[in-house]
Amino acid sequence: MQKLIALFIGCILFSIADAQNNQLPCSKPEYRQFDFWIGEWEAFAPNGKKGGDSKISLMLDSCTILEEWTSTGMQNGLRYAGKSYNMYNAAQKRWQQYWVDNTGSITQYFNGHYEDGKMIVQTANEKVNDTLWQIQKMTFYNLSPDKVRQHGETSSDNGKTWVTSFDLEYRRKINNPTVMIDSILRSMENAYNKGQYRMLASYYSVNGKIVSNNTSINGRIAITDYWKSLIALGGTWKLSNEKTEKVGEQIWQKGVSVITDKTGKEHKVNFTLVFVREDGLWKILQDAYW
Structure with missing residues (x-):
């Protein structure tokens, strides 16, 4: 919660300073680094099976990128769905994602950066149970105007080695x-x-x-x-x-x-x-x- 409060306070202070300069709060180039993900997508696993649908849009005067995900399949009578809020934190000079879903899960990818056409976000090294600590990482590759790869990985040795948790290819819905x-x-x-x-x-x-x-x-x-x-x-x-x-x-x-x-x-x-x-x-x- 303290991290979230710090994030929101930082954003507010930055917005006030920019408004005084007669600029939109999120008009600097850093805020546009993740715009390649904006659109409506179908996501597919490496075996060609569809994993779900995702709508990515700008909100809050283009300061925040909203993700709305819905899985294709059903598990235990539930269709998995979730949302994430993505934003560049100017005070800390890094990207952050806050994920929530319909199972009650919350994940904070608060350590993120953009490099060489890809966005990388990851969590802190967090306790999973009494014997396991884990870092979660996601890398978004801007493959083309109509394709984005989202590669999820986990590390149980503080980032020394990584194991793939999911690998999805987003294909833009361009039929309408x-x-x-x-x-x-x-x-x-x-x-x-x-x-x-x-x-x-x-x-x-x-x-x-x-x-x-x-x-x-x-x-x-x-x-x-x-x-x-x-x-x-x-x-x-x-x-x-x-x-x-x-x-x-x-x-x-x-x-x-x-x-x-x-x-x-x-x-x-x-x-x-x-x-x-x-x-x-x-x-x-x-x-x-x-």
Whole structure:
């Protein structure tokens, strides 16, 4: 419990300091190291048998990565399920995961770091019974935009040797692009309604651009400035998803954007977004509106 209290206090203090600098609390690159895990997945064992389904999403203004796991098989009439909360602890400069499940189990992987395209988290050397102390470790390998390997290991000799406890290959569910794009649009609405213009700019690719009859904006800095000026309208933003289609390695999406500003005036445009994969995430390559 003391570790958790320290974690939460550290996060709060860091958030206050960053807010004073007019930045989102979790806008630094370290917080994005585990974003390759975000998405909806099916997980398979080395023998090809499906182990379960997992949904990984951002929450709390992109400060925390939420894992929601459900096993495929039943054991003693129970379908195993659990959730984990993953976050970069800026005060301690390390990643931490807190796991809870429907058997009443709690596991704290509070010693984590990112290196060479993989995330490694592990527990302290903890007492299992009167004769056994054990460290649990998980390594997440970013194999490709659509595959992640999760390798679980245990050590009973304080890290000298390791034994595999599980080995899963996560395969991204990519058959329903509408679901993925809907999730992005809802997150963009939320960012606008909270005045988070930097967050809105983060949904665009490195080479992203915004175009219209009278507008041509290229690059992250220019797009950030664009959203900063647009958010000055205030009010609320609503996006509709009228059509989504995957074409080769891109997703094309058409919809309607309505900003109801702080005076109650509606600003309505039609738009087309072209999404591409960048660092494992779908990003906007072109935002065209009229």
